């Protein structure tokens with residue numbers, strides 16, 4: 244904490260002060276630029292694409308610019324995850340789950356989840372039917388709501404039905420409304436109380452002893468315990484079940500006597516927690532961005548509706564329709580870009596001393612890639628990057644994904660939820676545009692202004708919805 248000397252050949256960056264490191268400088272830039280991603284970009288403009296900093300006792304290297312980010316993703320020795328109070332107090336003080344574990348433990352668990360999704364969840368019609376049911380439920384709720392008042396908060400409907408589909412992915416069963424409402428409240432609480440930069444006691448662990456309430460430690464632990472308890476209840480019920488959910492499949496493996504050492508019931512609960520925390524807010528906030536931009540662009544809505552009407556001829560969309568509705572698919576990709584481009588990669592940890600861009604990175608240094616440089620920057624090939632423009636994914640009349648479109652990352656740490664996300668966002672956008680028109684509520688103009696919760700979002704907005 245007191246060391247203000249930087250290690251030799253450490254990447255350049257702001258001066259280090261005792262205890263705080265560069266925290267005050269980062270805070271100042273955050274206030275000046277408005278978002279953490281832009282604050283980091285400001286540092287990169289001054290120091291270059293690899294910026295060295297210290298926050299509390301953690302040495303952090305920000306990786307900016309598409310070239311440096313591609314290198315970060317390709318290097319095995321940068322595949323670790325930070326190991327600190329913030330990452331372990333989520334799971335009873337132990338390193339468990341998938342997001343914040345590494346080495347063979349993580350490899351074994353990730354391999355199991357990927358195989359399960361590929362061979363079971365996404366092979367069974369049950370999962371796709373569940374997503375179609377999710378869209379039908381959202382449409383039904385919106386229809387009922389607009390009978391009373393056509394100005395609705397769509398996000399409210401997305402959250403509960405997306406959560407139901409999510410729990411189905413994990414448990415293989417639908418959940419009852421009451422438990423979904425409770426779980427939803429816990430996740431919303433978490434998203435609002437944990438800042439995008441991570442909890443403050445992760446960088447200043449002594450705070451949890453001095454002021455556990457004030458620094459958010461007690462709340463953080465309690466919310467995670469609540470989510471774990473939800474899955475604990477499910478595991479008890481699903482002990483003898485056989486369906487496409489992750490829990491029954493994991494229990495089968497655990498009881499087979501052929502699971503590796505990394506398998507345990509506690510680890511299963513942590514996996515469920517990770518899938519939910521990593522994916523649920525990302526999908527619902529992507530949808531929030533999608534419909535905000537659709538309201539702002541009636542021309543895009545109309546073009547998508549013409550495609551939907553021509554191809555589907557009135558029948559509801561299914562995941563198999565994605566190749567036949569390329570413009571709707573592009574809206575979904577552009578919404579994912581708009582959401583992810585305002586955030587950061589999940590932090591990495593150097594698992595050994597190494598070099599990066601000519602600098603020395605000591606073992607256990609944290610590395611954080613800035614998504615804005617990859618997804619929202621002219622230099623990364625995005626023309627007018629702040630504009631919502633689905634056509635940027637079309638070349639010569641065909642879908643063409645630009646090389647820097649990597650919202651799910653690539654390499655060994657790649658997101659496991661890409662398929663689920665893309666199918667989910669596509670179906671909701673297609674289904675809702677087929678059923679309704681969306682406009683601004685008269686007298687209530689909407690603006691795109693980033694709100695930095697745990698994941699990026701925008702302020703709540705209402706939409707004037709009419710039946711088509």
Ligand code: HEM
Pocket residue numbers: 341342343353517518519521522523525526529579582583588589590650651652653655656657658659660661663664
């Ligand atoms: C808009 C939606 C989503 C985006 C943009 C997204 C993006 C990402 C990114 C960038 C990473 C980190 C990769 C890295 O460290 O390099 C990640 C990891 C992860 N994601 Fe997603 N994700 C999304 C949805 C989901 C969903 C729906 C799930 C679950 C079904 C999920 C589960 C995970 C898990 C478990 C990890 C950790 C993987 C690991 O550490 O090896 N994500 N995601």
